[in-house]
Amino acid sequence: MLTTIDELRNWSNEQHAAGLTVGFVPTMGALHEGHLSLVKAANERCDKTVVSVFVNPAQFAPNEDFHKYPRPLENDLKVLKSAGAPEVFVPSVAEMYPDGFDASVHIGGVSQPFEGQFRPVHFSGVATVVLKLFNAGQADIAFFGQKDYQQVCVVRKMVSDLNVPVKIAVCPIVREPDGLAMSSRNRYLSAEHRRQAVVLSRSLAEAERLISVKKEQKVKNIVAAMTKTICTDTDFTVDYAAVADPETLRELDIIDPLKHSAVVILLAAKIGTTRLIDNAVIEL
């Protein structure tokens, strides 16, 4: 297990010196099948894989769940061992943000709507830590889950705008048998709320049916149907449900197949004190 940035950098340099490619999977731990699909993809596409486990304080606002975020490190290490035993990087907060740390990376555009409205400091914290990890890890390919769709857009934009020498690979959302997108935050849910949480993926399926089968073009009708699906007989409130351009994340009012070859449906909803997000890309 690597715990310092120098150890990670040396490890990566050694792999490259041996002519091997390095895949990088940044995580906040509390690993589930979604993360393991990233490890699997990295193992398939790269000679060596390193998984970082770091709950990044910079991407949580003071009122968010940084302190209660699950940190089952021992179990995470066990799970990784049976998932091809990648190298693991587990830095302390002091290693990543030493006394006097005072840098931040801001990505405009794609980081502003949706999560950016509800979590104003979030993506700057994400961009900063991901850039640090990329710089330290010097990987050839970094693997992210589509589950955090907007995060992927922000990371891609950062890599492009700041000329970061890494390729970004995106892996599909992994879902529970009933359709709930896997998330470390699902473990916050009570049994009853877990049962209700199926409405999120169901609302995406409903939206997809409206767009692909019913050829519904008015986003407000789609959002109304999604909101109804999510909120009827549940304890959910919707933070946002929207249809957007899959690259720029500009919100759409009308889905025009002549203008777009695909759209992304994005949603965030709260139940009790838990906030969940999900999304689906629909080819037109």
Next chain:
Amino acid sequence: MLTTIDELRNWSNEQHAAGLTVGFVPTMGALHEGHLSLVKAANERCDKTVVSVFVNPAQFAPNEDFHKYPRPLENDLKVLKSAGAPEVFVPSVAEMYPDGFDASVHIGGVSQPFEGQFRPVHFSGVATVVLKLFNAGQADIAFFGQKDYQQVCVVRKMVSDLNVPVKIAVCPIVREPDGLAMSSRNRYLSAEHRRQAVVLSRSLAEAERLISVKKEQKVKNIVAAMTKTICTDTDFTVDYAAVADPETLRELDIIDPLKHSAVVILLAAKIGTTRLIDNAVIEL
């Protein structure tokens, strides 16, 4: 001559693949002996040197001299040819900041006082472009002039905080025979103002004498003496003259040799429409 980021990256990768080290000298062109001392240092310490010539719009405020900044590219290329003929990277503004570009890097602390007070967007623009150049050029060592002392502090802090894999080398200020620090902006000066500009380095020498010989500890006395030297019988106005910790750039009121092994004297002054900076590090 390289003009695209891909060309620069490929060139750098080729050098590294051949087992060669790469030195990088970022400049805004209008090269003078100060720049050439950086090229010389890079040639001495690295197998290959690349010099970038790019007048970076992001580090100029709208009221500053971006448009009138000198761009004698042909002469710069000639000068470089006779200075060891390093590789040259001359990107366009559109190559560095394509449509939709929307990223910025902010370094707190060291970027806030002095130049940060007078040029609020300056260091964010510097940090952003330098990070892009570092990412694109993947050099082993980057060379900066001590002339832009605070810039060096900002770049060092960025490299440290964001874990950028490059070493920073700093070369001494190169001065004209009368003591004026070399600067591309010196060419803005009329003959009369050029003659007067000697007071800047003279004020630093005066400060050094007060500190090292007279053992003056009160910064306000040192600043008063510097201001008198700079403003008596000249057209200069002083933006700031200060004594600071050489690393944190925290301004000092008292020079205490028990607390500091060195201090930096920083000054900025305006004459006509031209703004000049200079500095000196004094070992205690």
